[in-house]
Amino acid sequence: MKPIEIQPNIFWIGVNDRSTKLFEGLWPIEKEGISYNSYLIKDEKTVLIDLCKGLFQDEYLNELKTLIDPSEIDYLVVNHMEPDHSGAMQAFRKIAPQAKILATIKAVQMMEDFFGISENIQPVNDREKISLGEKELLFITAPMVHWPETMMTYETSSQVLFSCDAFGGYGTLSDGIFDDDYKDISYFEQESLRYFSNIVAAFSKPVLNAGAKLADIPIKMIAPSHGLVWRGAPERILNLYVKWSEFSKDTAERGVTLLYGSMYGNTLKMLPAITAGLEKAHVPTKGHDITTTHISYILPDLWVNQGVMIGAPTYEGSIFPTMAAVLEMVNFKRIFNRHAAYFGSYGWGGGATRYLKTQFEKSKWEFVESLVFPGQPSQEDLANASAFSERFGNLIKSL
Numbered sequence: 169m170k171p172i173e174i175q176p177n178i179f180w181i182g183v184n185d186r187s188t189k190l191f192e193g194l195w196p197i198e199k200e201g202i203s204y205n206s207y208l209i210k211d212e213k214t215v216l217i218d219l220c221k222g223l224f225q226d227e228y229l230n231e232l233k234t235l236i237d238p239s240e241i242d243y244l245v246v247n248h249m250e251p252d253h254s255g256a257m258q259a260f261r262k263i264a265p266q267a268k269i270l271a272t273i274k275a276v277q278m279m280e281d282f283f284g285i286s287e288n289i290q291p292v293n294d295r296e297k298i299s300l301g302e303k304e305l306l307f308i309t310a311p312m313v314h315w316p317e318t319m320m321t322y323e324t325s326s327q328v329l330f331s332c333d334a335f336g337g338y339g340t341l342s343d344g345i346f347d348d349d350y351k352d353i354s355y356f357e358q359e360s361l362r363y364f365s366n367i368v369a370a371f372s373k374p375v376l377n378a379g380a381k382l383a384d385i386p387i388k389m390i391a392p393s394h395g396l397v398w399r400g401a402p403e404r405i406l407n408l409y410v411k412w413s414e415f416s417k418d419t420a421e422r423g424v425t426l427l428y429g430s431m432y433g434n435t436l437k438m439l440p441a442i443t444a445g446l447e448k449a450h451v452p453t454k455g456h457d458i459t460t461t462h463i464s465y466i467l468p469d470l471w472v473n474q475g476v477m478i479g480a481p482t483y484e485g486s487i488f489p490t491m492a493a494v495l496e497m498v499n500f501k502r503i504f505n506r507h508a509a510y511f512g513s514y515g516w517g518g519g520a521t522r523y524l525k526t527q528f529e530k531s532k533w534e535f536v537e538s539l540v541f542p543g544q545p546s547q548e549d550l551a552n553a554s555a556f557s558e559r560f561g562n563l564i565k566s567l
């Protein structure tokens with residue numbers, strides 16, 4: 169895409185990545201894509217803020233050259249060293265060796281480790297300012313949002329916050345780069361939540377710390393390194409990120425994530441009755457067949473819903489391994505303090521319930537109740553299932 173002027177003499181230079189199948193080698197983005205947003209500020213001193221993934225460096229540098237001769241750039245601000253933003257660093261260094269790199273002290277060692285770059289770097293401190301002429305940069309460190317070296321950069325005259333990973337989302341920017349280019353931004357909000365739950369959620373406390381540091385800073389525009397530039401309603405994405413981060417310590421939304429997977433369909437025979445009970449309780453429910461849905465799309469619901477209804481059989485004295493993998497990711501992503509119930513089939517001795525008790529101790533989940541049965545569910549099991557899930561739905565609503 170061609171560069172776009174987002175404020176006088178401040179330009180978005182972005183790349184839409186439509187070819188990466190798995191972001192970080194983990195998270196599917198084949199349908200949605202992602203953008204790598206970089207920004208150029210022209211003043212007496214010229215500054216480039218962040219770069220892009222190495223795979224796209226030729227496209228990116230060609231777009232940059234339509235705005236400026238890279239040999240005229242005074243500074244490169246490196247907000248974050250993850251290679252989706254810094255991957256083009258060596259190529260940029262070759263054509264702009266004069267550009268002094270501004271980054272946190274923690275980024276300096278990483279620059280050497282990742283790219284062998286150790287010259288012409290100026291470490292910056294939290295709240296340090298650098299004048300560009302009429303414009304001025306303020307650096308705000310944001311450790312663990314998403315790596316320990318991460319910072320945000322704020323331009324004081326235009327009140328634009330270059331927030332890097334914070335306030336970002338999946339999704340390419342085909343029909344406009346601004347939130348107010350779109351009548352309905354629910355798609356981008358959902359992809360921001362998926363990105364948050366996949367990438368950032370484990371660092372919710374640092375996100376809240378960063379949010380607190382921004383409290384006394386007037387923000388006219390949020391320009392993250394992924395996804396929409398928030399011009400119309402920057403407070404919207406900021407508030408969403410704060411709300412989602414608070415779910416790490418407070419009760420989440422009064423809804424249920426229904427996870428199910430089955431080997432031969434016996435556990436699934438319970439599903440209509442389980443769903444009927446949750447409907448009777450009028451509790452918002454999002455269901456996922458874990459055998460066909462990538463964890464990337466399940467994590468957003470686990471993050472925002474307080475209740476988790478788990479349906480899966482016993483497998484070799486434990487739980488169905490696909491479900492175990494989902495619950496293992498729960499611990500990776502630090503989804504703590506949820507309420508869970510379990511239903512499932514077993515062949516002989518059971519074991520899923522025992523596994524869940526151990527797992528829930530790690531994730532600090534409250535194990536509300538379980539409904540297990542040998543083989544296929546009996547008429548009595550089916551009759552009990554609806555009341556079982558209705559009780560659980562009512563409990564979640566009452567929290």
Ligand code: FEO
Nearest residue numbers: 248250252314333
């Ligand atoms: Fe978009 Fe943590 O990198």
